[in-house]
């Protein structure tokens with residue numbers, strides 16, 4: 267049997283307080299455990315003096331997949347930002363809204379029902395706090411539900427007599443967003459203009475063996491948004507992430523060197539946000555940036571939901587810079603990188619440098 271991404275977490279089980287979220291619904295103020303100060307948001311070299319973004323969001327590229335110069339636009343967006351919004355992606359707004367409302371339906375359940383699908387201490391999928399939480403001294407204003415593969419078994423545990431709809435919606439969405447991810451990956455890889463791309467084997471990647479995860483994110487309404495942080499700064503690990511953020515749900519910010527700070531990624535009607543992940547950064551030999559991003563809790567008494575789809579090569583596939591005369595990253599197995607990141611977080615990428 268080939269390894270799966272979840273197996274990467276076997277060696278590093280998390281304690282329960284890094285799995286089970288607090289009962290946000292019962293809180294009238296932000297507990298000390300969830301109050302962030304400037305020094306808490308330091309991740310490696312990047313510290314953030316304030317949660318207020320410094321710039322406006324117009325700079326984030328919007329790429330229409332139907333535009334004739336789509337490859338050039340994708341390439342530039344990946345190189346300069348590592349994040350962009352796609353329109354003309356073919357997934358209908360009805361479908362996105364349905365996924366969003368099923369996610370809301372799940373998060374609205376009482377804590378003891380959500381606990382039926384709790385992530386296991388040594389696993390990757392299930393309900394709980396984001397895995398990166400263990401690297402920070404404060405907890406995030408966030409709960410998540412990671413689905414790997416079909417959501418049917420989870421749905422049966424959550425709604426024993428009414429599981430079909432949730433499961434149909436989530437699995438149908440995974441199919442569509444997987445097709446979109448594959449299409450984007452092929453275009454992004456051709457935007458790299460590498461002369462001899464390997465066959466659609468491991469790296470390209472092969473949709474039949476790809477590592478995928480659907481992550482439902484919930485940022486509950488918060489009594490004091492200035493004190494809390496939705497999701498701490500991180501880069502996504504796989505090749506690309508395709509994210510749907512609910513309308514009017516501000517909060518996602520991306521760090522950009524050229525812009526000199528945090529830039530909000532404002533929700534755009536019918537657009538999906540695409541992030542370059544660590545593995546695409548490696549394939550491009552460092553040319554495409556794996557975007558550092560975070561989520562601020564922007565508004566009082568407004569909750570926020572987002573749905574992220576992570577797309578990567580098979581867990582046992584090998585990744586290395588494509589066609590680079592002077593590679594700056596070693597060749598490594600995807601599963602080994604996920605293990606290393608579980609231990610080292612933001613240091614993992616530089617440990618793979620030659």
Ligand SMILES: C=C1C[C@]23C[C@H]1CC[C@H]2[C@@]12CCC[C@@](C)(C(=O)O1)[C@H]2[C@@H]3C(=O)O
Pocket residue numbers: 271390396397398399410412478479481500501502503504576
């Ligand atoms: C398939 C993935 C991708 C994961 C790990 C695993 C399951 C859940 C994903 C997230 C979702 C929340 C942010 C993140 C940083 C986290 O803590 O869990 C992501 C992480 C990654 O991109 O590394």
Ligand SMILES: O=C(O)CCC(=O)C(=O)O
Pocket residue numbers: 481483497502509511518559561571572574
């Ligand atoms: O909720 C968001 O906008 C971002 C979520 C995210 O970064 C993630 O799931 O990795």
Ligand SMILES: [Fe+2]
Pocket residue numbers: 500501502507559
């Ligand atoms: Fe992310």
